[in-house]
Amino acid sequence: MSFLKLQNIEKSYAADRPAFSCSSLELAKGTKIGIAGETGSGKSTLLRIIGGLEKPDKGKVHMDGTSVYPKLDRLIPGHPEMAYLSQSFELPKFIKVIEFLQSNAIEEERFDQIASLCRVKQLLDKDTRALSGGERQRVALAKVILKEPVVLLLDEPYSNLDPHHKRIIKEVIRDISKETDVTILMVSHDPSDLLPWADEILILKDGEIVQIGTPKEVYYQPVNEYTAGLFGDYQKLDGSKWSSLKQDLIVRPEQLTLNNHGKTGEVKAVYFHGNHELIEVKTAHETIQARSAPGTYQKGDKVGVSLKLTDYSK
CATH class of the missing domain: 2.40.50.140 (Nucleic acid-binding proteins)
Known part of the structure; x- marks a missing residue:
């Protein structure tokens, strides 16, 4: 049985251009799903629909057999068992990191475990204003993990990070994937970041899913040049000159x-x-x-x- 299921989803912000459209999508529990596509392809819209932060114009989203949307009648938007970390997150000012994180009711042993997992133990006594961009990203990630979500939605977590902090946050996300059973969906503006991490990758174009496959499948067997171009250098060859295939090869x-x-x-x-x-x-x-x-x-x-x-x- 699928864990996350989308059926007949339609979402538009303008009458002449759908933001996201999907007839059917099923995702298994505990999987790592990468979402790739050009700017404006609907990646963030898909995350927000799954997380209950945005309701589609039509269609249904179910998590573990239960509709996401009946739980949306809350002061705080979003499904309570899903955590969404946007690329434009903000930390509160004039507060120490430990005060910000310990607002969650959680046992000390579990707190220490997550602080170590997210590489923020050495930051606990710092003021949030004194943190670098990469440190703020890890603190924000620790905050959502402390809520012990069933589904974690990451919207371009590597954006605007220098190579050093990008490497650290990659290690953090990798360790979260290994040490928890949370289902993770991640958008990256650089799709090549998804290849070594994801179990499956969804390719979006103009609000529609054009390919779903393993990293090797979408990289070596792209359905078209659009998908191929997202992941780096490629060339289109005459298949009849290289093999028994008659169609062109990417x-x-x-x-x-x-x-x-x-x-x-x-x-x-x-x-x-x-x-x-x-x-x-x-x-x-x-x-x-x-x-x-x-x-x-x-x-x-x-x-x-x-x-x-x-x-x-x-």
């Missing part, structure tokens, strides 16, 4: 391997990317880009090219 650079056999192509450019180089090769049929270890090829080299496709469908 291929990542690492799916193409350069070798010294056949030497049917010529290296036209080499682009350095730190831990790898992107090698542009002109073949008899088309120009392709493949990844290689730094220093392996130079402009003008003659190379062979092979393609490896793997089926990651469930």
Whole structure:
């Protein structure tokens, strides 16, 4: 039985443009769900509908077989068993972190556990005004985890963080996923952040879900160029020239391997990317880009090219 279920959802802010539309969506309990899409694709709207913070124009959302919306007749918006952390959260001023967090009635042992989990123990005696952006993010996350939600909704938790604090908050979210049974849905403005974390990824475009799959499936088997482009470099190749398939292929650079056999192509450019180089090769049929270890090829080299496709469908 699905844990979260959306049926016939429609939500619009303007008559000529739906913000989100979904005929059916079912999510299992305890899963980590990534939500990706371009700006304005409906990612935040989907989170808010699931969390009961926004009611759709039509349709139903059920959690564990019970409708989310009958619980919305409350002074504080949102479903009481769901926690939503927006990208524009604010902490109260003129208060110490420990005072802010301990407003929740919770046992000391559990408080210490969550403070450690969220990497905020060393911040407890600080004033909230003295915190960096990354520290504020972890404190805000600790606050919602202390409420022991059944579902955690994270709206771009990595936005506006420097690499150091982004790495820390990634570790925190990873540990929360491992050490609790909370179901987590996360939006990220950089979809590549979702690949190593999520069990499944939903791809949204113009308010509709265009693909659902495992990280490997949406990365290596995108349904279209829109999905492919969200996750980095790709190229569209004539399938008849590379395999028995007649349709065009969407291929990542690492799916193409350069070798010294056949030497049917010529290296036209080499682009350095730190831990790898992107090698542009002109073949008899088309120009392709493949990844290689730094220093392996130079402009003008003659190379062979092979393609490896793997089926990651469930």
